[in-house]
Amino acid sequence: MNIDASVGTLFENLRDKLELQWLGSRLGESRVIQNPETDSAGTALVGHLNLIHPNQVQVLGATEIDYLDRLSEHSRQDLVNQLFDGTTDLIVVGDRQAVPEDIKQRSEASSTPLFTSVQSTTRLVNYLQYYLTSLFAAKITLHGVFMEVFSLGLLITGDPSVGKSELALELVARGHRLVADDAPEFSRTSPDTLSGHCPEVLRDFLEVRGLGILNIRAMFGDSAIKQKRNLRLILKLVPMTEEQMHKIDRLHGARATQTILGVEVPEITLPVAPGRNLAVLAEAAARNHTLLLKGFDSARLFMERQTRFMDNS
Numbered sequence: 001m002n003i004d005a006s007v008g009t010l011f012e013n014l015r016d017k018l019e020l021q022w023l024g025s026r027l028g029e030s031r032v033i034q035n036p037e038t039d040s041a042g043t044a045l046v047g048h049l050n051l052i053h054p055n056q057v058q059v060l061g062a063t064e065i066d067y068l069d070r071l072s073e074h075s076r077q078d079l080v081n082q083l084f085d086g087t088t089d090l091i092v093v094g095d096r097q098a099v100p101e102d103i104k105q106r107s108e109a110s111s112t113p114l115f116t117s118v119q120s121t122t123r124l125v126n127y128l129q130y131y132l133t134s135l136f137a138a139k140i141t142l143h144g145v146f147m148e149v150f151s152l153g154l155l156i157t158g159d160p161s162v163g164k165s166e167l168a169l170e171l172v173a174r175g176h177r178l179v180a181d182d183a184p185e186f187s188r189t190s191p192d193t194l195s196g197h198c199p200e201v202l203r204d205f206l207e208v209r210g211l212g213i214l215n216i217r218a219m220f221g222d223s224a225i226k227q228k229r230n231l232r233l234i235l236k237l238v239p240m241t242e243e244q245m246h247k248i249d250r251l252h253g254a255r256a257t258q259t260i261l262g263v264e265v266p267e268i269t270l271p272v273a274p275g276r277n278l279a280v281l282a283e284a285a286a287r288n289h290t291l292l293l294k295g296f297d298s299a300r301l302f303m304e305r306q307t308r309f310m311d312n313s
Contacts, residue, residue, distance in 0.1 A: 005033045005135055007090050007113045010128075018127055020092075020115045023099060027111040033057065033089045035136045043087050046129045048121060051079065054087045057128055060103075061095035061121030068100060076102070084110050092128070094121040137187035137195075138261045145206070146184035146196050146229070148177040149286040153196060153229035155184065155265075156282070158237030162272060165208045167237070170279040172206075177226040178216050181206045186231060188261040197228040233266050233289045234258055235282055240271040251299045 008029030011020060033056050036045050047055040049064040068076060083091070084106045091107060092115045093099050099116060107114040117124060144157040145168040156164045165181065172178055180198030189195045204217040204225055217225050248254050254269035268285050270278065288298065 003035075003135055005035070005132070007031045007033065010090070010131065011113075011115065014127065014131060018124060019117050019119055021117070023093075023104065023114045023116050024108045025111075026113070028113040031089055031111075031113060033132060045132050046125055048125065049083075051082045054082075056088065057090045057092065057132070058083065058088050059121050059125050059128070060091065060093045060097070062097055064121075065093075065097050065100065080106055084112060088112060090115065092117060092124055094119055094124045134187065134189060137189055139185060139187045140261055141183050141185050141199075142260070143183065144234075145181050146179040146198070146231070147171055148179060148226045148229050149283060150176070150290065152233060152286045152290055153179070153231045154282070154286055155196070155231055155234045156237065157234060158272075159239075161209065162237045162239060163278065164237060165206055167278045167282060168206060169208055169214070171282060172216055172220055172224050174279060174283070176283075177224055178204075178206060179226045179229050186260065188263060192263055194231040194260060194263050194265065195228055196231050231260075231265055232293075233268065233286065235285055236267055236269045237272050237278070238269050240273055242273070245271050245273065251302070 006029065008026070010033070011022060011029070014020060033045075034043075036043065036056070044050070044053055044055045046057040047059065049055075049058050049060050049067075068079065071079065080102055083103070090113045091103070093103075094117045096118045097116075099114065104114065106112070142155065142157070144155050145164050147154045147156065147168055149171060156167055158164055168178060168181065179196060180202060182202060183199060184196045185199055186194045186196045204215055206214045206216050208214055248269075248271070254271075256267045256269070257264045258267045259265075266289065268289075270281055270285065272278065291298070
């Protein structure tokens with residue numbers, strides 16, 4: 001997947017949200033901000049002015065400008081030289097501050113992009129960090145149907161023709177929301193979070209064997225579609241015989257974990273057999289997992305109750 005990490009694209013995407021203005025010529029708009037994981041220079045991504053551990057995107061506000069103004073001429077020149085030593089890909093001056101003339105001149109001479117904004121530097125750092133972190137996040141495409149069920153990101157997986165799309169359609173009819181069918185894309189947005197969304201070409205569509213391609217938004221309305229959701233649970237549909245179903249742990253069910261991009265995601269194997277209402281079971285799985293996240297473990301409480309009963313008998 002090609003990632004456009006150029007300064008020009010960043011400016012176009014965030015110009016309105018952050019009220020950015022490009023100061024001077026745009027000779028540096030094709031400059032590419034490097035992924036920090038592959039950057040051999042060891043620079044950080046975004047932050048307030050820092051030359052000890054340089055940021056690729058240096059943000060200056062009232063505090064930084066005041067610090068510059070209090071430096072001696074020689075010290076200030078050294079600092080500006082370090083700022084433009086080649087490790088800085090972008091400079092953003094916020095807090096409605098006027099850009100110092102020496103920084104403006106060096107930016108133009110070195111073709112280092114220079115933005116200004118009326119917004120606070122804290123907001124600028126947060127938004128720029130989020131934008132670039134999301135851009136460089138590790139990504140993967142998985143096979144399945146990604147749903148939002150009771151506000152929980154639920155990925156339905158299983159072999160072809162096992163009933164994933166039929167289950168998704170019934171869940172949508174029951175008021176839940178479709179994120180992506182067939183090929184949801186997931187990115188690791190934090191050490192323990194996977195965010196899933198639908199590729200633009202597949203958005204709003206669900207394939208159901210026998211019915212073909214269905215436009216879920218047109219059929220059920222905008223409320224039936226969710227743009228993105230964090231993945232919290234995987235529901236794996238597996239056809240099973242009566243004998244195989246009897247081997248499943250009666251207390252805890254068929255629970256496991258699947259590691260995706262270094263993040264462990266709980267997985268429940270849901271037996272598929274005649275007469276089983278998969279939509280109700282999927283809803284129950286989502287509700288029960290939400291309780292587990294809150295520390296409510298039904299199996300543990302059941303065992304504790306049985307232990308107390310036996311101790312008192």
